[in-house]
Amino acid sequence: MSEQCLFRLRIRYVKQGRLRYLGHLEVMHTIERSVRRAGLPYAVTQGFSPHLRAGFSSALPVGTGSTCEWYDLFLTELVPIEDALARLKAATPADLAPQEAGYIDVRAAALTSFITRANYSVQLVSREGRDVSLDGLAAVLDRVAARREIPYQRGRKTKRLDLARTLKGYAVHAGEEAGAFGVELKTYMDNEGALRPEILLAAIDAELRGEPDAAIESTGIQDLACFERYQVERVAQFGQDETGRRIMPL
Amino acid sequence: MRTVYEDRFAELEPLLARVEKPSRYLDHEWGVLSSSDASYRACLIYPDTYEVGLPNQGLAILYKILNAQEGISCERSYVPWVDMADLMRDAGVPLLSLEGAAPVSSFDVVGFHVPHEMACTNYLEALDLAGIPLLSADRGEDDPLVIAGGPSVYNPEPICAFFDAMLIGEGEESIVEVCREHERLRDAGASRQEILRALAKIPGTYVPGLYEVSHEGTCTDHGYTVPRPGEEVPEVVYKRVIADFGSTDPLSQSIVPFAELVHDRLSIEILRGCARGCRFCQAGMTYRPVRERTPDQIVAAVTRGLERTGYDEVSLTSLSTTDHSCCAKILRRLNRGLADTGISVSIPSQRLDSFGVDMALEVAGEKKGGLTFAPEAGSQRLRDIINKNVTEEDLDRAARAAYEAGWRRIKLYFMMGLPGERDEDIVAIANLADHVIDIAHEVFPKGQRGGVSVSISVSVFIPKAHTPFQWCGQLDDAEVRRRQKLLVESVRSRQVRVHYHDASTSLVEAALSRAGRDFTPVILGAWRRGARFDAWTEQFSLDRWLEASAELGMDLRRIATEPFDLEARLPWEHVSPGESRGFLEREWRRALEGRTTEDCTRTSCTGCGICPTLGASNILAGDRS
Numbered sequence: 049m050s051e052q053c054l055f056r057l058r059i060r061y062v063k064q065g066r067l068r069y070l071g072h073l074e075v076m077h078t079i080e081r082s083v084r085r086a087g088l089p090y091a092v093t094q095g096f097s098p099h100l101r102a103g104f105s106s107a108l109p110v111g112t113g114s115t116c117e118w119y120d121l122f123l124t125e126l127v128p129i130e131d132a133l134a135r136l137k138a139a140t141p142a143d144l145a146p147q148e149a150g151y152i153d154v155r156a157a158a159l160t161s162f163i164t165r166a167n168y169s170v171q172l173v174s175r176e177g178r179d180v181s182l183d184g185l186a187a188v189l190d191r192v193a194a195r196r197e198i199p200y201q202r203g204r205k206t207k208r209l210d211l212a213r214t215l216k217g218y219a220v221h222a223g224e225e226a227g228a229f230g231v232e233l234k235t236y237m238d239n240e241g242a243l244r245p246e247i248l249l250a251a252i253d254a255e256l257r258g259e260p261d262a263a264i265e266s267t268g269i270q271d272l273a274c275f276e277r278y279q280v281e282r283v284a285q286f287g288q289d290e291t292g293r294r295i296m297p298l
Numbered sequence: 299m300r301t302v303y304e305d306r307f308a309e310l311e312p313l314l315a316r317v318e319k320p321s322r323y324l325d326h327e328w329g330v331l332s333s334s335d336a337s338y339r340a341c342l343i344y345p346d347t348y349e350v351g352l353p354n355q356g357l358a359i360l361y362k363i364l365n366a367q368e369g370i371s372c373e374r375s376y377v378p379w380v381d382m383a384d385l386m387r388d389a390g391v392p393l394l395s396l397e398g399a400a401p402v403s404s405f406d407v408v409g410f411h412v413p414h415e416m417a418c419t420n421y422l423e424a425l426d427l428a429g430i431p432l433l434s435a436d437r438g439e440d441d442p443l444v445i446a447g448g449p450s451v452y453n454p455e456p457i458c459a460f461f462d463a464m465l466i467g468e469g470e471e472s473i474v475e476v477c478r479e480h481e482r483l484r485d486a487g488a489s490r491q492e493i494l495r496a497l498a499k500i501p502g503t504y505v506p507g508l509y510e511v512s513h514e515g516t517c518t519d520h521g522y523t524v525p526r527p528g529e530e531v532p533e534v535v536y537k538r539v540i541a542d543f544g545s546t547d548p549l550s551q552s553i554v555p556f557a558e559l560v561h562d563r564l565s566i567e568i569l570r571g572c573a574r575g576c577r578f579c580q581a582g583m584t585y586r587p588v589r590e591r592t593p594d595q596i597v598a599a600v601t602r603g604l605e606r607t608g609y610d611e612v613s614l615t616s617l618s619t620t621d622h623s624c625c626a627k628i629l630r631r632l633n634r635g636l637a638d639t640g641i642s643v644s645i646p647s648q649r650l651d652s653f654g655v656d657m658a659l660e661v662a663g664e665k666k667g668g669l670t671f672a673p674e675a676g677s678q679r680l681r682d683i684i685n686k687n688v689t690e691e692d693l694d695r696a697a698r699a700a701y702e703a704g705w706r707r708i709k710l711y712f713m714m715g716l717p718g719e720r721d722e723d724i725v726a727i728a729n730l731a732d733h734v735i736d737i738a739h740e741v742f743p744k745g746q747r748g749g750v751s752v753s754i755s756v757s758v759f760i761p762k763a764h765t766p767f768q769w770c771g772q773l774d775d776a777e778v779r780r781r782q783k784l785l786v787e788s789v790r791s792r793q794v795r796v797h798y799h800d801a802s803t804s805l806v807e808a809a810l811s812r813a814g815r816d817f818t819p820v821i822l823g824a825w826r827r828g829a830r831f832d833a834w835t836e837q838f839s840l841d842r843w844l845e846a847s848a849e850l851g852m853d854l855r856r857i858a859t860e861p862f863d864l865e866a867r868l869p870w871e872h873v874s875p876g877e878s879r880g881f882l883e884r885e886w887r888r889a890l891e892g893r894t895t896e897d898c899t900r901t902s903c904t905g906c907g908i909c910p911t912l913g914a915s916n917i918l919a920g921d922r923s
Contacts, residue, residue: 066307067556069320074556081328081554081608092640099610099640111315139608141328269315277312 054091055123056156057132058298059149063114067143068279072107075117078144079104083121085139088132091122105159105285105297106166106242111269114282118159118297120152150298163297164238165216167284168245170231171223178274180256185229186220188255193218198251200264207266214243245280246270300404300440301429303339306391307399313385321557322348323382325396329552329607331362332397336371338481340364341395341405341442345413345420346833348376352553353561355615356448357411359550360473367474370481373397373405377420380831383427393427402428405442406484407477410461412448415810416803416833421446421460422825432822434462434507439490443480447473451504452584453763453870455523456810456817458506462490463497465504466873467537467584468570470546472502498531502538504873505531511815515867520814522867537875541914543570543589548599554607563611563644564603568596568628572617573898573916576674577685577889578713580762581617584875586908588899590919593624597631610641619645621899623920646670668707668753669700675716676726682892683718685885690730697734701741706749708734714781714798715759715773717889724781727754728788735791753795756785758804762811763870764877766885771861772808775801802840806832808858809843814869817857820846878907 063075070078080100083090091101101122108114123132129149136146156162174180192198196212217234235243247264253272254262272278287295314320342361344351351357357374364372373395378386386392393402402408408430410421422432430444431437437444446457447465454464465472476497483493498505508529511521525531540546548566555562571588572581591599600612612632619625632643673693675681681688697708712727731754738750758778761770773781778801786796809817823846824832831837847854862868864883871879881904888895898904900922909915 066311066324066326069314069324070556071321073558074321077558077562078328078554078556080610084604084608084610085328085606087605092638098638110320141326143326271316 053124054154055126056152056154057121057123057127057129057149058152058159059119059121059133059136059146060298061117061119061140061144061146063108063112063117063144065143067141068111068113071110072104075108075144076102076104078141079119082136082140082144086132086135087139088121088127088135089123089125091124103158103160105163106237108282109244109246109268109280112245112280112282116282116285118163118285120159122154126151148298152298159297161239162287162295163285164236164288165284165286165294166235166237166242166282168233168235169281169283170233170245170249171279171281172229172231172249172275173223173225173277174227174229174274175276176227178256180227180229180274182220182222182229184256185231185252188252189218189220189231191260192248192251192255195251198247198264200247200250200266202266209243209247210241211243211248214241215248249275249278249280301392301401303398303400303404305399306394306401309389309391310386310394310399313382313389313391316385317379317382319349319379319557321555322376322379323396324556325399327556328554330397331365331552332371332373333365334371334398337369338371338407338477338484339405340370340372340407340409340477341375341402342372342409342411343375343377343402343424344411345377345417345424346831347379349555349557349559351376351411352555352557353559353565354411354413355550355565355567356469358552359546360409360469362547362550362552363470363474364477367477370477373400375402375424377424377831378427380837383423383830386427392429393424403430403442407443407445407480409473410444410446410448412446412450412457412464414450414833415456415807416838417450418457418810418821419825419829419832421457422822423830425460433459435459437462437490443493445476449581449584452580452873452875453811454504454506454873455520455814455869456821458504459815459818461506462494463503463505464873465538466502466535467875468540469538470540472500472538475500476503495529498529502535504535509872516863516865517867518814518862518869520812520816520869522869523815523872533872535873536911537584537873539587539876539912539914540570540589541912544591544595544917548591548595549603549606551603551607554609561613562609563613564600564607564609565613565615566596566599566603567591567616568614568619568625569616569622571916572621573904574618574621574687575685575885575895575897575904577683577766577885578674578716578759578762580765583764583877583906583908585617586875586877586906587912587914588916588918589914590622590624590917592919593628593631596628597635600632601635604641611644612641613644613646615646621922623918623922668709669705670709670711671696672711673730674711674713675719675723676712676728676730677723679892680716680719680723680726682894683889684713684716685889685894687894687897690733693730693734694737697737698741701738706738706742706751708752710734710752710754712754712756713759714756714785715778717759717767717770719773719781721781721784724784725788727756728785728790728794731789731794732791735793738793751793751795752791753797754789756782756796756798758799758801758808760804760808760811763868764875764882766882766889768868768882769862769864769886771859772804772812774855774859775805778804800835800838803832803835803838805854805858806838806840806843809854812862812869813857816852819850820852820854823847823849874911876908876911878905878911881906 105118198209250264513521569590827842
């Protein structure tokens with residue numbers, strides 16, 4: 049079927065609750081199955097192994113939640129937006145529920161190249177006996193951010209998180225309970241890479257316990273010395289025009 | 299006090315961050331059927347990880363049936379992988395069900411699937427994590443009723459002490475009868491012993507505690523099992539069978555997992571039973587008679603199943619799918635209906651003699667993965683001994699059809715250590731594989747042979763209960779290793795890859811298949827030494843098993859390899875799929891003479907005795923040719 053006859057529906061969905069622990073492939077498969085269950089007239093790729101045609105925004109790590117994940121679904125018929133959204137909602141697990149949808153230009157750039165900015169909100173709860181203060185945490189974050197890059201291990205490979213390029217802003221605030229903090233991160237991403245908040249958290253943890261040069265391993269969810277638990281949520285994803293103005297996916 | 303049924307996910311959640319594949323423990327999948335409100339709770343457990351257990355059709359059927367019952371809620375559990383199990387023990391978190399995240403020990407009934415012998419240490423691992431006494435004899439009034447059932451219950455003796463009752467045969471009806479009777483007696487305030495005695499009266503229910511082992515008369519070292527004096531229980535527990543298989547719902551799956559599984563697709567059981575009569579095959583005896591669903595029923599179930607689950611692949615399952623009298627027609631109808639949807643149809647493994655060009659074209663649509671055939675033995679002489687009625691011409695024709703239809707990878711299954719096997723039969727396996735590569739070279743012109751490969755997978759023959767080979771011993775593991783080496787050295791083509799099963803695992807599997815109640819302490823001893831997930835090569839350690847047997851003064855190798863006398867009473871004859879002993883003896887004699895026996899769905903009755911014993915018969919949807 050030629051491109052002109054296709055319709056491209058862009059959908060925002062959440063990743064929350066227990067389903068935060070799904071990996072990206074698991075999320076993709078679950079959503080593809082939801083689309084088929086919803087009975088939407090989905091388009092199929094051409095070629096050797098035809099499959100449902102969809103494109104997703106960049107991968108979210110296991111354990112990380114989101115209020116703003118996106119996927120593009122190619123349809124062979126125009127389905128009214130409200131109708132499509134209702135059918136998808138009814139066929140998707142609640143913790144991955146679609147929130148809004150709209151048609152976009154069939155030839156628009158893929159989500160992964162369009163979206164260059166992501167904001168994260170991190171909730172941290174410090175461990176008892178580790179006297180983490182708001183000022184102390186802010187100072188440590190300043191020190192880490194000033195390092196411009198963080199080396200870490202992924203499997204056998206040594207990689208570098210390029211903070212100078214990917215960290216666009218940050219803020220620290222006190223959480224609701226004692227010993228709880230919030231960290232807001234503004235990040236930039238492109239083909240060269242993205243900021244994985246957990247690497248930053250591991251670096252903060254290493255600074256806090258006085259071992260700033262300790263090796264960091266990217267192993268999914270981090271076991272931190274100074275924090276009993278943490279939760280990362282992606283809270284915004286958007287693109288930018290030449291002047292740096294924000295362009296929303298819809 | 300019975301453990302309280304309550305949601306304890308909050309205790310599990312902090313551990314999720316520290317295990318591989320947290321999605322194994324999440325629940326909340328699409329299609330969950332249990333309800334939070336119920337007067338009777340069942341928890342079905344597959345004795346392996348989530349991704350191995352979830353696709354199991356037997357449990358899916360029972361899950362659906364139990365949840366359809368008024369007042370009954372059925373949940374699932376799996377054995378946590380070693381990383382999670384250790385964390386749970388450290389944190390004091392018991393084994394939980396998936397749906398309600400409630401302690402398994404809080405359920406009325408806990409039902410284990412019995413998929414194969416090597417799962418035996420995982421029952422103990424699960425029971426221990428759940429805080430339920432490992433042995434039926436040690437359980438008290440507050441412990442759940444622990445039952446078991448599945449394909450591998452036909453020598454129940456080595457594992458029977460772990461279970462209060464074992465359901466022999468097809469469980470669709472009997473599991474409901476057992477649960478309802480248990481519920482009624484529970485509400486009437488009956489004691490555990492009274493409940494067990496009542497359950498033993500339900501056909502197909504084996505209550506091991508009401509039986510004992512005798513060594514009187516001609517028998518093996520393991521003895522044989524008889525009712526305890528004074529217990530009114532059947533001397534032989536016959537399997538349950540669904541005579542009208544066509545009246546059951548072909549759509550057994552309800553849950554669509556998040557995790558990527560080995561068998562991640564819709565499965566529709568299109569027929570049950572196989573009467574080909576391969577003499578090594580336990581399933582071929584224990585699933586009889588043959589019952590086919592109609593093409594209409596199958597096509598409708600596929601449509602409904604795909605709509606409900608959203609899968610992009612459907613597999614038509616059975617012991618031998620291409621034997622269905624209407625297989626080609628069903629495939630054609632399905633593929634017509636699924637055109638341009640990106641959804642494909644697959645078949646588990648193909649028989650060489652009924653696999654034609656038409657089916658090759660219909661299977662798996664555009665997805666040309668590998669095709670699997672099971673000649674089982676390399677030479678015609680040995681194939682006649684095992685009654686695998688396929689010829690080299692059948693393989694030729696099937697391989698050619700597959701290559702011409704575009705397949706490039708072919709997988710061939712064989713067994714090693716079959717009765718009567720000689721070195722020349724091993725060499726014949728290699729020759730057959732090389733021959734299939736030659737056919738590929740005839741079909742694909744030079745320069746277009748990229749990706750062409752034949753992989754041969756050779757398992758070790760294990761003599762199984764209720765088969766004509768049940769009297770055989772297993773080939774000694776040192777000799778298995780010598781023959782494996784011979785095979786590898788006999789293959790000429792570099793496009794042939796050889797995989798073979800670990801001889802040590804097979805040794806333990808053989809002992810578990812052949813021993814009696816005397817072997818139970820060995821399983822306990824191996825588990826205490828750390829044995830769990832023994833079906834996983836990287837988790838298995840023969841040393842644990844050898845040490846456990848030595849401690850008890852038992853010789854694992856002898857148990858595995860010693861043949862039994864034809865006259866001896868065997869350890870498993872008190873449970874039965876309904877075959878007559880005379881039939882097995884006759885088949886054993888015919889094997890020794892190299893004489894084959896026909897398939898009763900294609901000719902006349904061959905006298906296995908199962909139909910008259912069980913009051914059922916073969917039901918075909920069309921003519922088999």
